[in-house]
Structure formats: C-alpha cells, structure tokens
Amino acid sequence: MEPYAKDRPLHELQQAFLDLRFGMFIHFNMATFQDREWGDPTSPPDLFNPTHLDTDQWAEAAKSAGMTWGCLTTKHHDGFCIWPTATRSASVRHTAHKTDVVRAYVDSFRKHGLKVALYFSILDLREDIRHFDVTPDKIQLIKDQLTELFTHYGEIDALIIDGWDAPWSRITYEEVPFHEIYGMLKKLQPNCLISDLNASQYPPSGLYYTDLKAFEQNAGQHLPEESSVPAFSCVTITDGWFWRQSDVDGPLKTTKQVVEEWLVPQNARHCSLILNAPPTREGRFAPNVVERLKEIGQAWKHGGPTAKIRPTTVITTSNLATGRPIKASSSPDTVGPDLANDGNFNSSWYPDSGRTEAWLEVDLGANRSFNTLVLVEPVGKWKDYQESRIKSYRFQAWSGGSWHDLVVGNSPQRVQMHEIPRTKADRLRLHIEFTDPIPHISEIGVYDEPRS
Incomplete structure (x- = not known):
C-alpha cells in the first residue's frame, strides 16, 4: 500500500485497509503481569515490567505469518498507559524502566x-471513567491522551477504540461525545481509519460510529455471509487476549482453523483478519506462538488487492428521529409506529394487511437541520425475510404547506443511507410502496453529520 496522500477519500482508505488482508493484534499491558483479561486498576505501575522487551521479534513474527499490519493495546480497560503520557494517568513514566512501548x-x-x-x-477503571460518572474533565483526559498518540508517533493507519457503547461498559456515544472525538482525530490525522470495536451491534450493512465494521469472534460476533461493508474480524491465537502463565504449554488455534475457517473466507467478504498474539511478561512471544505464526505463513500467501467496495456513509451523530412523536397511515393491534424510531433495531413497525402503500411521519420539532437519511429494514432477521419487501420508497419533508421529495429509491437493501444537501424541516415522512408480503421498518434515521 502506497503512503497515504493528504485527505484521501474514505472509501479509498477503507479499500487500502482491506488490501492489507491480515494483521496482528498485540494485547500487552498490565493484565499480562496478573494472569487476567482486565488488569487490576489498583496495581502499582511498577508491576508492569517487561524484562526483555523485543518489538523487533513481534514484527518479524508478524511478517513470517504473512501479516502486513499490527495493532497494540496502548491503554486497556484498567487505564494503565504503556506510553509515558504527560496526563495524570498511571503509565510507564511511573515505572523504574520508563520504557515507551x-x-x-x-x-x-x-x-x-x-x-x-x-x-x-x-x-x-483507574480514572473511574464509567457510565453515569463521566465529567468534562474526564472527557478532556481522553482527548489529551488520544492527541498524544496522534501527534507523537507518526502516521497511524487505524485506531481501534473499545469500551464505548458496549453492554459491559454502557458508556454511551453521548456521555463521551463520539462525533467530537471522531472529528478531533480526523483533524489530527485525516487518513486514519477510526473503528469502534463495539459497533457491530448495529445493522451489519451500515457503518454506525465506525469507519470499519468490527467483529470480535471471541465475543461470539461473526461476519455475516452478506457483509458488504469494509470490516475486520479479530480472534486470539491463545485462549484469551492477554498472556497467561498457563499459555506456556497451552493449546493454540490451529493453522488450518486460522487459514481455512477465518482468513480465506473472510478475505473474500471485504474483511481483514486480525489475529491476537500476546507477548509474555518478558515482552517477547513464546516459542510456540512464533512457530505457529510461521506455520500460518507457510499455509497462506497474500492474494493481492481484494474486491472493490462501494463508498459507504459513516454515521457519527445521534438519530434526530429517536423518541420523537411519530404516526403512521395504519398499524395492526399491538404494533405502533414508535417501534420504527425507538432506537432498537430488533423491533419494527409494519402496516395493516391488504395494503400496497403506507407511510410514517416523524415530528422532528422546530425546524431541525439534517443531511443524512437512513431506512433500515429487518432483512435476514427471519427465515421468510431474506430480501427487501419494499418496491419503492421516498423520504419527504413538509414545507410550504405540502410534502416535497428529498430521496426517491427503488432498490432497497437492509440499510439504505442517503447523503443529501443540509435541509431544515419540522416534519419528515417515509412513504413506501410494496406488494405481498408486508414490509417491516426497523428504524428511520435522521442525522446531521458534520460534513464539510
């Protein structure tokens, strides 16, 4: 992949990432020295003490496997920083060796x-940045630390963010404002891809709060057969993410599984595989890990550029339609139009039977601005709903005493995203035409994205 030019289009950066095909995740942090998956946030900094750190060995092992990129855990959930941050957080600066990993x-x-x-x-956890306990000072700490990483270490090709909007952290995109931080990072490094590791909970064919869709296989997230957006899938070569003493003689993922079950099929579906190889407490890979990576490299060869992807809109802001008053042309008993704007992609509204067209109307409030419209249909959710049931659709805005078309579409997919000129309206209508069977609408999305 050629060096990035300034401000390359997003889909070109995504394509270049997919062309990399195979990377190395490196979980190495406080948890390495505790036989834990999450480090103890009360541990003294000096517990982090790699006695023979050898990052050249990491790189050589990655190359032997045919990998083309890596990703290092600069700060895990316990909050210890493995670079000498100038912020107040505990870091390698507070250790005897002061090694900038x-x-x-x-x-x-x-x-x-x-x-x-x-x-x-x-x-x-060290700084107590948790759900319902986020303050402006803590948000600034996050921004300051990310600014250090984006200004002191040269060009960063991708940033994988964790702990945001996850079911186990519950820190929302509003508590720690995603679009503010996303915009800050893009100003610092316009060509760095920003990926939220937990955004796979959103429909797989839409990029919500991420430039790259992430699927954590260890957490049961699997790449859908129909996936068409740029993505990566991550899995561990050992049982866990961080090295444990039991891994010295413990089982590793087989070469056959890595290559034939993950790497080859996922590369064919716009997905790069990132395989985690955890260093030991010395700061080196154990011999069995080094050997397995070589075997993988012997069994798999980089196949060159991947299939081309289409440009995809990225959503970074809150849905202006969520929770707003909504009405419909009709609804069956027990089904209300609010199921189409409740923020839950697993619920859906549908019209009464015996009809061939229907509409939903959202009251956005006093003259709201927006520039992105999204229609989500639950394609693939049920065995009898494997393709769109909508014949055509149109988004309309109320203006001057009548409805005016904003978007007209006739080739629906599970998620339809439309970028439009910034528009102001207090009411928005989605009108759909269909035959039988009756279509469902999972969510109507109305966003004001910070596009130039």
Whole structure:
C-alpha cells in the first residue's frame, strides 16, 4: 500500500485497509503481569515490567505469518498507559524502566515495512471513567491522551477504540461525545481509519460510529455471509487476549482453523483478519506462538488487492428521529409506529394487511437541520425475510404547506443511507410502496453529520 496522500477519500482508505488482508493484534499491558483479561486498576505501575522487551521479534513474527499490519493495546480497560503520557494517568513514566512501548512498537513495525494501528479503551477503571460518572474533565483526559498518540508517533493507519457503547461498559456515544472525538482525530490525522470495536451491534450493512465494521469472534460476533461493508474480524491465537502463565504449554488455534475457517473466507467478504498474539511478561512471544505464526505463513500467501467496495456513509451523530412523536397511515393491534424510531433495531413497525402503500411521519420539532437519511429494514432477521419487501420508497419533508421529495429509491437493501444537501424541516415522512408480503421498518434515521 502506497503512503497515504493528504485527505484521501474514505472509501479509498477503507479499500487500502482491506488490501492489507491480515494483521496482528498485540494485547500487552498490565493484565499480562496478573494472569487476567482486565488488569487490576489498583496495581502499582511498577508491576508492569517487561524484562526483555523485543518489538523487533513481534514484527518479524508478524511478517513470517504473512501479516502486513499490527495493532497494540496502548491503554486497556484498567487505564494503565504503556506510553509515558504527560496526563495524570498511571503509565510507564511511573515505572523504574520508563520504557515507551508504543514508541518501540511503531518503530519496529515501520522498520519491517508493516503498517501500524493502535488500540485505546474509553472505559478507564483507574480514572473511574464509567457510565453515569463521566465529567468534562474526564472527557478532556481522553482527548489529551488520544492527541498524544496522534501527534507523537507518526502516521497511524487505524485506531481501534473499545469500551464505548458496549453492554459491559454502557458508556454511551453521548456521555463521551463520539462525533467530537471522531472529528478531533480526523483533524489530527485525516487518513486514519477510526473503528469502534463495539459497533457491530448495529445493522451489519451500515457503518454506525465506525469507519470499519468490527467483529470480535471471541465475543461470539461473526461476519455475516452478506457483509458488504469494509470490516475486520479479530480472534486470539491463545485462549484469551492477554498472556497467561498457563499459555506456556497451552493449546493454540490451529493453522488450518486460522487459514481455512477465518482468513480465506473472510478475505473474500471485504474483511481483514486480525489475529491476537500476546507477548509474555518478558515482552517477547513464546516459542510456540512464533512457530505457529510461521506455520500460518507457510499455509497462506497474500492474494493481492481484494474486491472493490462501494463508498459507504459513516454515521457519527445521534438519530434526530429517536423518541420523537411519530404516526403512521395504519398499524395492526399491538404494533405502533414508535417501534420504527425507538432506537432498537430488533423491533419494527409494519402496516395493516391488504395494503400496497403506507407511510410514517416523524415530528422532528422546530425546524431541525439534517443531511443524512437512513431506512433500515429487518432483512435476514427471519427465515421468510431474506430480501427487501419494499418496491419503492421516498423520504419527504413538509414545507410550504405540502410534502416535497428529498430521496426517491427503488432498490432497497437492509440499510439504505442517503447523503443529501443540509435541509431544515419540522416534519419528515417515509412513504413506501410494496406488494405481498408486508414490509417491516426497523428504524428511520435522521442525522446531521458534520460534513464539510
């Protein structure tokens, strides 16, 4: 992949990422020294003490597997930073050795011709950044730490963010404002892809709060057969994410499983695989991990560029239609139009039977501005709903005493995203035409994205 030019179009950056095909996740942080998956946030900084850190070995092992990029856990959920942050957080700056692991990693991977990505957790147990306990000061701490990572370590190709809007953290995109931080990062490094590791809960064919769709296989998230958006899938070569003492002689994922079950089929579906290889407490990969990575490289060869993707809209702001007053042309008993704007993609509204057209109307409030419209249909949710049931649709805005078309479509998919010129309206209507069977609407999306 050629060096990024300034401000490359997003779909070109996504395509370049997919062309990388195979990367190395490196979970190495406080939890490494505790035999835990999440580090103990009360641990003293000096517990983090890699005695023989060898990031060149990491890079060489990645290359032996045919990998082309890496991603390092700069800060996991316990909040310990493995770079010498100037913020108040505990970090390697507070250890005797003061080793900047992030610097060593980026230098080694670039020296070996590998692209570099970073991982950063929004959830921070040391600083008590949790749901219902987020303050402006804590938001600024997050921004300051990300600014350090984006200004001190050269060009970062991708950032994987964790702990945001996850069922186990519950920190919402509003508590820690996603679009503010996303915009800040894009100003610092316009060509860095920003991926939220937990955004897979949204419909798989839409990019909500992420430039790259993420599927964490260890958490039971699997790439859908019909996936068409740029994505990565992550899995571990050991049982867990961080190294444990039992991994010295423990089982590793087989070469056959990595190559034949994950790498080859996922590459064919617009997805890059990132395989986690955890360093030991020394800061090196164990011999069995090194050997398995070599075997993978012998069994799989980089196949060159992947199939081309289509440009996809990225949603970074809140849905202006969620929870607003809504009415419909008709609804069966027990089904209300509010099921189409309740923020739950698993619920849906549908019209009465015996009809061939219907509409939903949302009261947005006093003259709201928006520039992105989304229609979500539950295609694939049920065995008898494997393709769109909508013949055609149109989004309309109320203006000057009548309805005016904003978008007209006749080739629905599960998620239809439309970028339009910024518009002001107090009411929005979705009109659909169909035959039999009756279509369902999971969500109407109305967004004001910060596009230039």
